[in-house]
Amino acid sequence: MEDNSELRRASSSSMHEQLAVRLRALIAQLPADSRMPTEKDLVDRYGVSRTTVRRALGALVDEGLLVRRQGAGTFVAPQRVVHPLDRLRPFVSIFSSVGKQPEGRILRFEWAENPPQLAALGLSEGLLVRRLYTIDGAPQAVADIAVPGPFGTRISRSQIEEHPIYQVLQDLGLTLSYGRITLVSQGAAGDLAQHLGVETGHPLLVLSRTTFDEDDRVVEHATYHLLPDRFELRLTVDAAELESVSYSFSRPGPELVMKPGIGEKG
């Protein structure tokens, strides 16, 4: 889609914001790692100043849609890994959306009493596993997996090294039934920052999942710490129970006061 409509100087949006909107549409159509047009090309194409082009490109870099590579130019940021949230699936399977097979490296394998993620579920002990996912050596995510005692006790390190936790649980004869998922953003603390190659406090997308079997038993709790510019989560929800909405926003700030008209007494 070539966008030939001109940027409008009279618009309520500034020129660089209007240009950013056009460029976002352009980026959406380009494959990852595409080289963006040069500043000069963009100046010519959109009839704006070089300052306007720089501000628009800078905003898109800040948003994570573009990346600058020293001496090489500006490129469309790498494609995000798509995690569909329509049903339970092994985490590793989502990397197929970018045509990659990640490597898994076990950073932790130990028994723990009262780890908080299990204690919060009313369980007292279990196996704790930390796995680092990398693609071509680049960190993507860290998983902290806790398997409650009765199941964790039957799992070996080599099973965990070789296979996703869902496969290991299925190999134990468990039938996975459903999962509860929460998503937040949280700063990377200590070790985690180091493993993911980011600064301490760098915000991560954090997906926590509790998996239940057909007897409603918790069979695992996993927390996935995801690099935020690398993942996209998708789902479809329906309006089955959407009642008629009724809500009125309160108006912030002072009420509009009508000035007394001419001739009236103040």
Add this chain to the structure above:
Amino acid sequence: MEDNSELRRASSSSMHEQLAVRLRALIAQLPADSRMPTEKDLVDRYGVSRTTVRRALGALVDEGLLVRRQGAGTFVAPQRVVHPLDRLRPFVSIFSSVGKQPEGRILRFEWAENPPQLAALGLSEGLLVRRLYTIDGAPQAVADIAVPGPFGTRISRSQIEEHPIYQVLQDLGLTLSYGRITLVSQGAAGDLAQHLGVETGHPLLVLSRTTFDEDDRVVEHATYHLLPDRFELRLTVDAAELESVSYSFSRPGPELVMKPGIGEKG
């Protein structure tokens, strides 16, 4: 739950990491804005050095679980607004999870041709609305709402000022059916950073939603830019179609080589 088990010096986790784990469990049980015990209290309670206490608290501040208030101490961070993703609902309704009524302020109300969020859906023009949500004057989220031409043309500024978009669409006689949602984390650019009171590039949780009516027509596209430490998204997914998982991680690094035994020839 009083946690009396001692921190173990022999553990593979460092002392400050073990303490952070205990404190996370403690925080999970405390209401928002609770004052945390002082450094000295924690030193006495867990039998660790002040340095260990400081490192553990620092990590939890980095994660966003605790906030430091100048001269007043360290507190449990404000409760997150819970956004259940089980079905379509008006965005404003999620604030009831923290017992608050947000204010809505319209920052934009204009007609646009080929805005990218509509163009991506094959639609050529529509009404663009930007709403800032605040609670007690503090910014929470910015929504960018696009309503396609045929519906947007019938919506007034005062309808948008007073009511959530779902209510306005229902008032037009539309029946909302389902929505497609994507979630990413993205840096805050320009205006958006300003409205939310964060630095440019500050990562936001970004929820995009396309809503369809019973005739499968797109009736709105909304992008919610959420302050990442304020929101938690929740859903339950089932394993209905979870096939038996089969995946083997490739092993990074060199293969384990068995040393030749004594008496064998190298």
